[in-house]
Amino acid sequence: MIKSRKGSNYGELTKGILEYFVEADRDIYFKNLGRRGVGILYLIDHLDHLLKSVKTLQQKKSKINRVLQNLEKKDILNLQEENGKVTVYLKDKNHPKIVEYSIKSLLEFKRKEKKWNGKWFFVFFDVPEIQKNKRDYLRKFLIRLGFYQYQKSVYLFPYECAKEVELIKKIVEGAKYMKYIIAEKIEDESTAKEYFKLQS
Numbered sequence: 001m002i003k004s005r006k007g008s009n010y011g012e013l014t015k016g017i018l019e020y021f022v023e024a025d026r027d028i029y030f031k032n033l034g035r036r037g038v039g040i041l042y043l044i045d046h047l048d049h050l051l052k053s054v055k056t057l058q059q060k061k062s063k064i065n066r067v068l069q070n071l072e073k074k075d076i077l078n079l080q081e082e083n084g085k086v087t088v089y090l091k092d093k094n095h096p097k098i099v100e101y102s103i104k105s106l107l108e109f110k111r112k113e114k115k116w117n118g119k120w121f122f123v124f125f126d127v128p129e130i131q132k133n134k135r136d137y138l139r140k141f142l143i144r145l146g147f148y149q150y151q152k153s154v155y156l157f158p159y160e161c162a163k164e165v166e167l168i169k170k171i172v173e174g175a176k177y178m179k180y181i182i183a184e185k186i187e188d189e190s191t192a193k194e195y196f197k198l199q200s
Helices: 008-033 040-046 057-073 096-113 129-145 160-172 191-196
Strands: 077-082 085-090 120-125 150-151 154-157 178-183
Touching: 008 040, 008 057, 008 096, 008 191, 040 057, 040 160, 057 077, 096 129, 096 160, 120 129, 120 160, 129 150, 150 191, 160 178
Parallel strands: none
Antiparallel strands: 077 085, 120 154, 120 178, 150 154
Protein backbone atom coordinates (compact mmCIF):
# COMPACT_ATOMS: atom_id res chain seq x y z
CA MET A 1 0.00 0.00 0.00
CA ILE A 2 1.10 3.60 0.54
CA LYS A 3 4.68 4.07 1.64
CA SER A 4 5.48 6.02 4.78
CA ARG A 5 5.93 9.78 4.38
CA LYS A 6 6.86 12.51 6.78
CA GLY A 7 4.57 15.37 7.70
CA SER A 8 0.83 15.75 8.01
CA ASN A 9 0.00 18.68 5.71
CA TYR A 10 -3.29 18.97 3.89
CA GLY A 11 -1.83 18.14 0.47
CA GLU A 12 -0.18 14.94 1.65
CA LEU A 13 -3.37 13.78 3.38
CA THR A 14 -5.39 14.48 0.24
CA LYS A 15 -2.88 12.52 -1.83
CA GLY A 16 -2.90 9.64 0.68
CA ILE A 17 -6.70 9.41 0.67
CA LEU A 18 -6.91 9.51 -3.14
CA GLU A 19 -4.23 6.85 -3.44
CA TYR A 20 -6.11 4.65 -0.98
CA PHE A 21 -9.31 4.79 -3.02
CA VAL A 22 -7.48 4.24 -6.30
CA GLU A 23 -5.80 1.14 -4.88
CA ALA A 24 -9.07 -0.09 -3.39
CA ASP A 25 -10.84 0.47 -6.73
CA ARG A 26 -8.06 -1.41 -8.52
CA ASP A 27 -8.48 -4.32 -6.10
CA ILE A 28 -12.21 -4.36 -6.83
CA TYR A 29 -11.40 -4.51 -10.56
CA PHE A 30 -8.94 -7.37 -10.24
CA LYS A 31 -10.86 -9.36 -7.62
CA ASN A 32 -14.35 -8.65 -9.00
CA LEU A 33 -15.59 -7.33 -5.67
CA GLY A 34 -18.57 -5.10 -5.11
CA ARG A 35 -18.51 -1.38 -4.34
CA ARG A 36 -17.27 -0.78 -0.83
CA GLY A 37 -16.77 2.12 1.52
CA VAL A 38 -14.40 2.75 4.38
CA GLY A 39 -14.82 4.23 7.84
CA ILE A 40 -12.98 7.33 9.01
CA LEU A 41 -11.24 5.44 11.82
CA TYR A 42 -9.83 3.00 9.27
CA LEU A 43 -8.55 5.90 7.16
CA ILE A 44 -6.92 7.44 10.23
CA ASP A 45 -5.18 4.15 10.98
CA HIS A 46 -4.16 3.72 7.34
CA LEU A 47 -2.74 7.26 7.16
CA ASP A 48 -1.26 7.33 10.65
CA HIS A 49 2.22 7.95 9.22
CA LEU A 50 0.90 11.32 7.99
CA LEU A 51 -0.64 12.17 11.38
CA LYS A 52 2.32 11.58 13.69
CA SER A 53 2.38 15.22 14.80
CA VAL A 54 -1.34 15.17 15.72
CA LYS A 55 -1.69 14.12 19.35
CA THR A 56 -5.33 13.20 19.94
CA LEU A 57 -7.79 11.01 18.04
CA GLN A 58 -10.28 13.90 17.95
CA GLN A 59 -7.72 16.14 16.27
CA LYS A 60 -6.95 13.41 13.76
CA LYS A 61 -10.66 13.02 13.00
CA SER A 62 -10.99 16.77 12.53
CA LYS A 63 -8.02 16.94 10.15
CA ILE A 64 -9.21 13.96 8.08
CA ASN A 65 -12.78 15.31 8.01
CA ARG A 66 -11.65 18.63 6.52
CA VAL A 67 -9.93 16.80 3.67
CA LEU A 68 -12.88 14.45 3.10
CA GLN A 69 -15.40 17.31 3.04
CA ASN A 70 -13.30 19.16 0.48
CA LEU A 71 -13.11 16.04 -1.71
CA GLU A 72 -16.87 15.63 -1.34
CA LYS A 73 -17.40 19.22 -2.55
CA LYS A 74 -15.33 18.36 -5.61
CA ASP A 75 -17.63 15.36 -6.27
CA ILE A 76 -14.79 12.87 -5.84
CA LEU A 77 -15.95 11.20 -2.62
CA ASN A 78 -19.34 10.59 -1.07
CA LEU A 79 -19.82 10.65 2.73
CA GLN A 80 -22.79 8.70 4.11
CA GLU A 81 -23.80 8.84 7.77
CA GLU A 82 -25.87 6.13 9.44
CA ASN A 83 -26.33 5.55 13.18
CA GLY A 84 -23.64 8.12 13.92
CA LYS A 85 -21.07 6.37 11.73
CA VAL A 86 -19.68 7.96 8.58
CA THR A 87 -18.70 5.74 5.66
CA VAL A 88 -16.68 7.15 2.79
CA TYR A 89 -17.20 5.99 -0.80
CA LEU A 90 -15.49 6.81 -4.05
CA LYS A 91 -18.19 8.78 -5.88
CA ASP A 92 -16.77 9.27 -9.36
CA LYS A 93 -13.94 7.01 -10.51
CA ASN A 94 -13.91 8.94 -13.80
CA HIS A 95 -13.02 12.22 -12.11
CA PRO A 96 -9.80 13.55 -13.74
CA LYS A 97 -7.89 13.49 -10.46
CA ILE A 98 -8.89 9.88 -9.76
CA VAL A 99 -8.06 8.89 -13.34
CA GLU A 100 -4.60 10.44 -12.94
CA TYR A 101 -3.93 8.47 -9.77
CA SER A 102 -5.40 5.35 -11.38
CA ILE A 103 -3.05 5.55 -14.35
CA LYS A 104 -0.05 5.97 -12.05
CA SER A 105 -1.19 3.11 -9.83
CA LEU A 106 -1.72 0.74 -12.78
CA LEU A 107 1.66 1.58 -14.31
CA GLU A 108 3.39 1.05 -10.96
CA PHE A 109 1.53 -2.26 -10.58
CA LYS A 110 2.83 -3.42 -13.98
CA ARG A 111 6.39 -2.46 -13.06
CA LYS A 112 6.17 -4.52 -9.87
CA GLU A 113 4.27 -7.55 -11.14
CA LYS A 114 5.06 -8.08 -14.81
CA LYS A 115 8.10 -9.71 -16.40
CA TRP A 116 9.69 -7.64 -19.14
CA ASN A 117 9.38 -9.24 -22.58
CA GLY A 118 12.04 -7.11 -24.26
CA LYS A 119 9.63 -4.74 -26.00
CA TRP A 120 9.36 -0.98 -25.56
CA PHE A 121 6.11 1.00 -25.63
CA PHE A 122 6.50 4.55 -26.90
CA VAL A 123 4.33 7.63 -26.75
CA PHE A 124 5.36 10.64 -28.79
CA PHE A 125 3.64 13.87 -29.63
CA ASP A 126 3.92 17.01 -31.74
CA VAL A 127 1.93 19.70 -29.96
CA PRO A 128 1.81 22.97 -31.96
CA GLU A 129 4.08 25.77 -30.73
CA ILE A 130 1.03 27.93 -30.09
CA GLN A 131 0.03 25.41 -27.40
CA LYS A 132 3.46 25.39 -25.72
CA ASN A 133 1.99 25.39 -22.20
CA LYS A 134 -0.02 22.23 -22.94
CA ARG A 135 3.07 20.60 -24.43
CA ASP A 136 5.18 21.41 -21.36
CA TYR A 137 2.46 20.16 -19.04
CA LEU A 138 2.17 16.89 -20.98
CA ARG A 139 5.93 16.32 -20.68
CA LYS A 140 5.84 16.81 -16.92
CA PHE A 141 2.71 14.69 -16.61
CA LEU A 142 4.28 11.71 -18.41
CA ILE A 143 7.37 11.87 -16.22
CA ARG A 144 5.16 12.08 -13.12
CA LEU A 145 3.38 8.91 -14.26
CA GLY A 146 6.69 7.06 -14.56
CA PHE A 147 7.54 7.26 -18.26
CA TYR A 148 11.17 7.62 -19.35
CA GLN A 149 12.04 10.63 -21.51
CA TYR A 150 13.80 9.08 -24.51
CA GLN A 151 13.87 12.33 -26.45
CA LYS A 152 12.31 15.75 -25.88
CA SER A 153 8.80 14.70 -26.99
CA VAL A 154 9.31 10.94 -27.00
CA TYR A 155 8.64 8.83 -23.90
CA LEU A 156 8.74 5.11 -23.29
CA PHE A 157 7.56 2.46 -20.87
CA PRO A 158 8.65 -1.21 -20.70
CA TYR A 159 5.15 -2.70 -20.47
CA GLU A 160 2.01 -2.54 -22.59
CA CYS A 161 0.17 0.69 -21.75
CA ALA A 162 -2.27 1.37 -24.60
CA LYS A 163 -5.27 1.71 -22.27
CA GLU A 164 -3.40 4.08 -19.99
CA VAL A 165 -2.39 6.21 -22.99
CA GLU A 166 -6.03 6.43 -24.06
CA LEU A 167 -6.93 7.62 -20.55
CA ILE A 168 -4.19 10.25 -20.75
CA LYS A 169 -5.68 11.49 -24.03
CA LYS A 170 -9.05 11.91 -22.32
CA ILE A 171 -7.89 13.94 -19.35
CA VAL A 172 -4.86 15.96 -20.51
CA GLU A 173 -5.12 18.97 -22.78
CA GLY A 174 -2.78 18.47 -25.72
CA ALA A 175 -2.64 14.67 -25.38
CA LYS A 176 -4.78 14.34 -28.51
CA TYR A 177 -1.54 14.85 -30.42
CA MET A 178 -0.02 11.72 -28.86
CA LYS A 179 0.81 8.58 -30.84
CA TYR A 180 1.55 5.09 -29.51
CA ILE A 181 4.04 2.65 -30.99
CA ILE A 182 5.70 -0.65 -30.00
CA ALA A 183 9.39 -1.34 -30.67
CA GLU A 184 11.48 -4.47 -30.21
CA LYS A 185 14.89 -2.83 -30.42
CA ILE A 186 16.05 0.69 -29.63
CA GLU A 187 19.34 2.57 -29.45
CA ASP A 188 20.72 3.44 -26.00
CA GLU A 189 18.61 0.65 -24.53
CA SER A 190 20.95 0.19 -21.57
CA THR A 191 20.10 3.65 -20.22
CA ALA A 192 16.36 2.96 -20.35
CA LYS A 193 16.84 -0.48 -18.76
CA GLU A 194 18.84 1.09 -15.96
CA TYR A 195 16.08 3.69 -15.41
CA PHE A 196 13.43 0.97 -15.06
CA LYS A 197 15.78 -1.38 -13.18
CA LEU A 198 15.35 -4.14 -15.77
CA GLN A 199 17.56 -7.20 -15.89
CA SER A 200 20.04 -7.37 -18.77
